[in-house]
Amino acid sequence: MKKKNLYVALVCLFLSSFDTSAQNRTYDGPNKMNTWSITGYGGITKFFGDIKTYDFKLGPEEKLTGGWGLSINKQLSPIFGVQLTGFNGQLRGSKMGYISDFSKKTYDVTFNSPSFVQVTLDGTVNVNRLLLGYKKMRRWKVDAHLGAGIIYFHTDLHAINTETGVDWPIKTNTGGSSKTAGTWERNGSTYTREWAIPAGLSVHYELTPRFDIGADFTYTYVNTEKMDATVGSITDYESQYGLWSFQKGDSKKDGWGMASIALTYKLGKNAVRAKDGKYDAGSGRYHLRWANPQSLIPVPYNPTMDDADSIAKANMPKPVDPRLYTDTDGDGVADLFDKEPNTPAGSVVSGGGVAMDLDKIIRDAIKNNLPKDECEALFSNIEFDTDKAIIRNASKETLSKVVELLNLRPNCRIVLVGHTDARASDNYNVALSRRRVDAAKRFLIRAGLKEPSRILNEYYGEYRPVAENTTVEGLQSNRRVEIKILPQNTIRSSYPAGFRK
Template sequence: MNTWSITGYGGITKFFGDIKEYDFKLGQNEKLTGGWGLSVNKQLSPIFGIQLTGFNGQLQGSKQGHYSSLSGNTYDVFFNSPSFVQVTLDGTMNLNRLLFGYKKLRRWKVDAHLGGGIIYYHTDLTATNTNPESPFFGTEWKVSTNTDGSSKTSGEWERNGSTYTREWVVPAGLAVHYELTPRFDLGLDFTYNYVNTEKMDATVGGLSDYQSQQGIWTFAKGESKNDGWGMASIALTYKLGKNAVRAKKGVYDAGSGRYHLRWANPQSLIPVPYNPTMDDADSIAKANMPKPVDPRLYTDSDGDGVADLFDKEANTPAGSVVSGGGVAMDLDKIIRDAIKNNLPKDECEALFSNIEFDTDKAIIRNPSKETLSKVVELLNMRTNCRIVLVGHTDARASDSYNVALSRRRVDAAKRFLVRAGLTDPSRIIAEYYGEYRPIAENTTVEGLQSNRRVEIKILPNNTIRSSYPAGFRR
């Protein structure tokens, strides 16, 4: 963020001390005085900052009938400080951010400032005796602080042969700024400066005798308060830094440029973490949810081992030997035709069939033995075919137990094929999936029976071993 800026001041000055007729009106012989200034500002946070400020200006004051307790005379007095220079270091506090936060009065900045520094000044004073009973009635005296004597009270600064009186000063004020553009702010400022002397107007309250100048050039302390001066000015601020931007309707975008710390809260530039509500999370989940899988892909209404989505004959009788499209096949006829027609041995029919088991059993039933015997006869004739045995269970046990049970069922079928005369047992491929591939619901007796099965697939040697992912095989 940008933190540096420069402010120029121009306005009206006013003296506050002994030689003044009114606080906010011009006295006799007084003219409107002014001054200008320049400050270099460093913003430390959105609320606090510091500034190095310099002022140059003019002060005047007058008073009629000013009484001196030393001489007992009254005087009409006029003083002029034609040029003073002041340098201070001030701290600033942004009151509206402190009191109202960052969302109200976004374009306004109300700063209270307080500091300390040094003022160099010289004063020329003219006093006219107005006491008719005095032998010096109507006589005029002149007093100037830019003399060798004046330096004895406050110190001196030689510049172009003149002597400037030096004093400590404490400025305090209030400034109101408005953010015009990303670069410029316009404001009003009033500063009252407490000067550590009552002799800025060459007068000691109640103790000055202008005829003898008694009390003016001594360390006497009069009855009045220390002097001061104020300035009401227009302030124009130029904000330094690169890529200057300002917030739009209270919205900050860190990628658009650099905001100035005079106006922006750094926390506003940190993106608010997104914490979705339950409704948001539900909407996101629904938007990213995959499309529903066609239920026909994992259902097998007739229990022939072919999903309904691909089954061309959806109502084959239980125990039927089917083709890859789920069409019932006459295994006896296929074998007879193969033997009769002496088909080449490198051709295989894709046969699918299921043999079922009793609950928690791995014993081949008699109807299944007949089916397996026909498979042996076909394989011995088609020497270039292989058989895939895939074991399954219902869901009424643990996963690990069901996987082991499906393996025992496959092993039982394999043993039967070998004992039934299969000439090449290496052509048998065994796979087992436990309860993970049901073809029916596990909530009915019929569904449980359909899931307790070993699928028989007869495929050519050059085909993939199984239609299931190989990585899933136990």
């Protein structure tokens, strides 16, 4: 019972590798590869044991025997794999000679094993990939394989009595044929079951993406000396009945070999093969039996300095009109959009940079009693002394008029944007621009602005200059708070990272 459990465990171990998703797995990269194949074998067989005359040619009364086989192969890596192999074939042997020098009596013995069956689980090693790498012998695969399994055989022994000349045809297998494995009854005959250890070498050539052809020689060591129904002791031949006594003999264990032609069919989807050692992952799936998975991984692109320069030039944005970042007259409208780029400092201008009379706008609003939901975009700047956040007298007049206009137009909002010149650290200048905005906001509230919540604050320090910080005039232009009067529905959050309103 324990032996049966061991057989079942061996088969289950192999079948467990038949994962239905195996064809969809990846190997060393993102590309899918095929890993399964089936190989058929056909060739000649040879027995190695007591009842034989020669090792590699036929002896007297011997005939050529053959066999066939089938294996299911799973490639685990380009070098290692496993296969479940089955063989069926015939073995024959004969021996003629003297029983002993003193008797001078000859004997003739022949045996025939008409149909043996062997099943083994083998591991394979791709020798030429292991020793020579992937660039040499690309179309050739040299595999060494070693395994273990069981063999069932039935032997008929013919012994000619040297004294009477009578031929004794005997079906030799009985319940005592083996003391290590057991027997099996089939078609009225007793089959002996024994352990078998195959070892061999095979050479394959890749014909197409689907088919390989090759040659294989396998020698199988069998854990018995009774495949030919003899025990190998010369004294047993003195009595013809000793040939089938199944007692322990003196000879080595028996074995058999098979030289065969092999044809392999590679399973999987979209099968392709490499051309001159080159791989194209988009053309299909390569078989792990032949391919080098690392060749399917794209080589990382490492640009040279010239490449980097050309890439940078190709992706460089078009130059931006510098007028977008300059405001020559300091009215809060960039020169690119300013229709009057030379308005006096502190002027209140429209969205196009055209100077406007704030007093006239207020008078017209009162005189014409315009709807309160109308709001015209207006821009202006107020400037500050160096390192100061104190509102100048001229700026107070402008802010007072702004308060009057906003109270007439409750649908308007005001945005105060603080700036500084570049003559201090970044953190200091940001804090200074905030103090200037706060000073302007306090003035508006104290001047009577209704609904102070309509004031929106922004401050950027030295990061948004409107003039060069290399001249006295440029420094003065940059020390400013921009005033933007806008309709409420045009206000959008525009704070850069690191700034707060």
